[in-house]
Amino acid sequence: MTSPARTAAGSSAAGEPEPNRWKALSVCLTAGFMTLLDVSIVNVALPSIAQELDASASALQWIVSGYALTFGLVLVSAGRLGDARGRRTLFIAGVLVFTLASLAAGLAQSAAWLVVARLVQGVGGGIINPQVSGLIQQLFQGAERGRAFGRLGATIGVSTAIGPVLGGGILAVVGPEHGWRWVFLVNLPVGVLAILLSLRYLAPRRDKEPARDLDAVGAVLLGAGVVGVLWPLVSEQWEPVDAALLVAGLVLLAVFVLWERRVDARGGTPMVRLSLFRVPGYAPGALLALAYFSGFTGIFFVLTLYLQDQLGYTPLQAGLAITPFALGSAVTAAIGGRVVSTRGRTVVVTGLVLVIAGLVLTDVLLDAAGGRSVTGWWTAAPLLLAGLGSGLVIAPNQTLALEHVPVDQAGAAGGVLQTGQRLGSAVGIAVVGALYFAGTASGDGTAGVTHGLAATIALLAVALVIGVVDLVRRRHAGRPTGGLAEPHHGR
Incomplete structure (x- = not known):
């Protein structure tokens, strides 16, 4: 008996779920992990790059920031193109671009060469990521969608926090002279595997929109x-x-x-239908994500700098010191994905309270430690608490934001959300970094990191206010705070 034909939505003609959806999700998350890891893994390799390629401070800045710039540049356009022409096609193209750029980065013979490779890497990452959220919308429905977004949330949390650990480990094993190259070359087998598996498990789209509609x-x-x-x-x-x-x-x-x-x-057919922002839950979810990532990214930025520059930690030691956050996030992201279908916005608000509480305790203990070498041990427990909270924020918020978005707009909608996250990350690092460096310039490194953490706490408090307002508004409007609706498939 032949299997029923697959539709563009990733289900059978009879409305049955796509049987390979969880395998397809694993392929997507693997590629997404690779692109998000490259946001932070390169930071610990910058001293080696500066020495081996004689890179200037400006070149190092572009090696880090250029990736974020081109990543954010293409997110929405790539998401819309995936909606129109097929997410599988765009996903494979993005992985191919990212993998080839990683090869070029690993073989770089000059700082300018590496900067260009990082810019192209960012384009590849920006193409890949909206396809991931769009494919989750396409392949999953109801409570299953929440669990799928839970896995995505764990991927985001772990990849962001574990980057310095993996980068430090590679440098420790290979050595500083060539270790920075392997920070990029390690992407090659992952990229090749992701392309091969996506050809097997991601169904192609057959009803493509005409190019003139773009x-x-x-x-x-x-x-x-x-x-x-x-x-x-x-x-x-x-x-x-x-x-x-x-x-x-x-x-x-x-x-x-x-x-x-x-x-x-x-x-x-516009690039982004502005009616998206009238979809219940989408606008507050996008605003909350922007505010949360403003603070979320700054946590690792200031702590990694402080532990290495002020306390003399090696890159690997600094990465290990913030690993509790990643572990906590990985644990609760899966839980949050399951309970968001019944608890709704309450899950996000609870997570934000835990993140803020953990960071307040971290700030207090950093001040009490006074720059001693045991600082990493002292902050392990509060960072774990903050990580447990973070796992309840990212994936559940994305689930709620996209809950009522039509599937044929899922890529563009996810691209807008992720563009907000990238803008938030840039704002957070700019604000938190300015406060940190102002403190260290006066000769007090502990004051710098505590001021930086105070800024992240303030930014996270803004996210908490947005979450509480949305929660109250849902209750006053008589809408349930939990329970995922079935997806819309029309425009």
Whole structure:
């Protein structure tokens, strides 16, 4: 008996779930882990890169920030293109670009070569990630979708926190002279395997939208606006040109909104349907993600710098010191994905309270330790608590934000969410980093890290306020705070 034909939604013609959906998810998460890991794993290799390639401070800044810049640049456009032309095709293309760029980075003979490779790597990562969230929307329904997003949340949390550990381990094993190259080359077997398995487990889309329906003008406006906003945030020093770029970026984003309204009013297909922000749960979920990632990313930034620069920890030791956060996040992300279907926004609010409580305790203990070598041991328990909370925030919030989004807009919607996360990360690092360096410049490293953590706590408090307001609004509107609805498949 032949199996029923598969539809674009990833289900059989009879409405049965895609039998390979969990294997497909594993392939997607493997590639997503690889791209998110490269956000932080390179940080511990910067001293070796500077020495071996004679890289300037500006080049090192671009090796880190250029990746984030191009990553954020293509997220929404890639998500929309995946919705229109097939997520499997875009996923494979993104993995191929990322893998080849990783090879180029590992073989770099100059700082300029490495910068270009990192820019291309960022493009590959930006193509891959909206396909992952879009495929989860496509392949899973109801409570299963929450569990799938739970695995995605664990991937995000672990990849962000474990990067310094893996990078430090590679440098310790291979040595600083060539270890930085293997930080990039380790992606090659992962990328090749992901491509081969995606060809087997991801179903191709057959009903593709015509190319003329794609909003090229909207893509250019959005891309230019994102670059204008991100560029000043990832710059090492604030210059007058950065202020001009920021203003220009904000203006272009405003023009983008007006253009999308015009395309929609004329019956066209915009890059992002602005009606998405009227979908229940989407706007507060996007705002909460932006605020949360502003604080979330800053945690690892200031702690890694403090432990290495002020306390003399090796890259591996510094990575191990923040591993409790990653472990806690991995544990509760899976739990959060299961309970969000019944507890809803309450899960996110509870997680935010735990993250803030853990960081407040971390801040107190850092001050009490006074720069002693035992600092990493003292902060292990509160970082574990913060990690347990984080696992209840990222995946459940993404699940709730995308709960009512039509499947044929899932890629673009996920791209908008992740663009907000990248913008939030850039804002957080800029703010937290400025406070940290201001403190260390006065000769008091402990003051620098405690000021930086205070800023992350304030940013996370903003996320908590957004979550509480949405929770109260849901209750006043008579909508349940939990329970995932069945997905919409229309526009």
